[in-house]
Amino acid sequence: MSVTFAQGFTAAGVEAGISAVEGKKDLALVVNNGPLDAAAGVFTSNRFCAAPVQWSRKIVADGHVKAVILNSGGANACTGEEGYAQSKATAEKVAELVAAKPEDVAVCSTGLIGELLPLDHVLDGAAKAYEALADTAEAGADASHAIMTTDTKPKTVELTGSNGWKIGGMVKGSGMIAPQLATMLCVITTDAVVSAGQMQAALAVAAEHSFNRIDVDGCMSTNDTVLLLASGASGIEPDKDEFNKLVREACASLSRQIIGDGEGASHDIRITVTGATSEEAALACGRAVAASNLLKCAISGNDPNWGRIVSSLGTVPEDVAPYDSNKVTVDVNGVRICENGGAGRDRSEVDMTPREVHIDIDLNTGSNAEATVWTDDLTHEYVHINADYES
């Protein structure tokens, strides 16, 4: 279903000859048929941000987006003025097709950094995608396939509000995933009647608690984009709290799916830090643990190596996260293998067979702040994918 789950949206995914992979769908188009065209977006904070990010960030600022065109097979990043001209030309082509202004067309690209796109293929593909636009489940599925790169499966979400309004969404992302950013490419649609300001506020909070708390490999992308589009086609004005909640659920589901499809991963790792003096402190601790290659290798070897957890925790400066190292406890999959900063129950008691691994760290500061981050283990397959990725 993906982005077509919400009323008022059509989508398509087609093969445009952009990707080097023979027969792969590589161009997606999502059109908001209204009556509203409200939009919100969050983008990578990478200083080498890609041309499509520069374009989309600028045009989303006024809160209006009529259509989004997304391609895999090339990131159009670090491509200078010519790359920016490509993104602009792509928006102009789509604008002509859907009878909108170019400034109401967002552009997203993903793939190799540093090369221009085959623009003819992109423009011809846009026309082909326009012909294929539909509001069906199949059309939504096609779009979610067309944005995949090293992803092994499409990632989508469908949620329904209490009085019938809907949220649909799709995301791609499997490597070059790290906190402090949006994510790779994500489009979320809703048929609710909401303002762009309300959407931006909801999306900012939701992204902070979802996409900004996952980390496949510590590497921030140049192209990360999350867009939220509202058609208003349901005619329903949702309760504001429920709207915020469902946007957050949608982002949480999609970011969780990214972790579930992390490059080469054999375990999805949830790290929850409790008993911290502040959420920021808990988050800093969680991120430090999530960034440990040594821990991620241990988990891939089914070893609940708590020494590698606390040694990562020990790198967080005291002014960032005050805690006493002699009071810290660590549970892995429910077994307290580290107690008071030292050995607890035997690590052989931990069942490491489930795909999902839960690491629960209690800083025991006497305060109750907490945060959760997600990461993947580090496997031979991750090295294989990223040592042999097309150069």
Place this chain on the structure above:
Amino acid sequence: MSVTFAQGFTAAGVEAGISAVEGKKDLALVVNNGPLDAAAGVFTSNRFCAAPVQWSRKIVADGHVKAVILNSGGANACTGEEGYAQSKATAEKVAELVAAKPEDVAVCSTGLIGELLPLDHVLDGAAKAYEALADTAEAGADASHAIMTTDTKPKTVELTGSNGWKIGGMVKGSGMIAPQLATMLCVITTDAVVSAGQMQAALAVAAEHSFNRIDVDGCMSTNDTVLLLASGASGIEPDKDEFNKLVREACASLSRQIIGDGEGASHDIRITVTGATSEEAALACGRAVAASNLLKCAISGNDPNWGRIVSSLGTVPEDVAPYDSNKVTVDVNGVRICENGGAGRDRSEVDMTPREVHIDIDLNTGSNAEATVWTDDLTHEYVHINADYES
């Protein structure tokens, strides 16, 4: 030769039954026979620092060390009061053997975190090592072997000052190596006549420019220790600048050898950032690039993937390192494959066959500050070593 290269030092490396590896030398002893016993040390900043680090940091503070005992096969980290008592008992045993105060005996341990040492084996091993003490090249070599864990080769250095005084040293370290710390275990000896204060100043600067600028896997150890010991046995008071220079050379050589023996590494990567507004800015950029798993995988696949270099550079906040992304150039092994933030010469021109890979990044800010960091590539073998390391 190692630590026995300088006059006034005896050493030994023996099998004490601490390591799980059958027949492996696992206990080293280094004794300063004077006439001086001046010492300096730098230690890990990890908040979960090991018992031997707690002990040694305290006893080195007064600038006097008579002997150092080092074991592989167990880190004695996160072992609480009992672990600290083990380090203290070890120092007391050595003190008795060499007729010194326990407070003049430093203790270093390396291996698995979270388990106590087999103390009987350590104490019996200390007696065995004491019997084997010698000032020969072989005794120095034995000591450098006894401190190895996942290291595949011993790492030593020998330098001679202009008027005949000497520096010798040994280090171990292959994984859990990251900046902002000392290193794993390192002992440097000199027969120069120098004060503890002069040594501490020289060592602090040398460590900052060597051990603190290497990064195998982004993981900071709980046990890192660098000790510098002076016997004064040459009777020579070296020129202060030459002393500082040779200490820095010794640290640079030993840290470079750690990178050369990084876990599973197939390439040693030198990252030099020039044209920065300050050394701190250059260092922050170099470290961000050195920390990229994606780049490290690409290098292991012999791919000079500059997109992964600039996307890492782009994560450094502007207030930390001001630069214009459109002016950055990147050379890999002498070929300018990124020019003005975009594609330069074709990456196929880069010869990636040498073990050593040189990445030269010019930020072109108009200022001339620069910094160099070293890292390793990320290989299947790294994952294998760390997924299957004894748990």
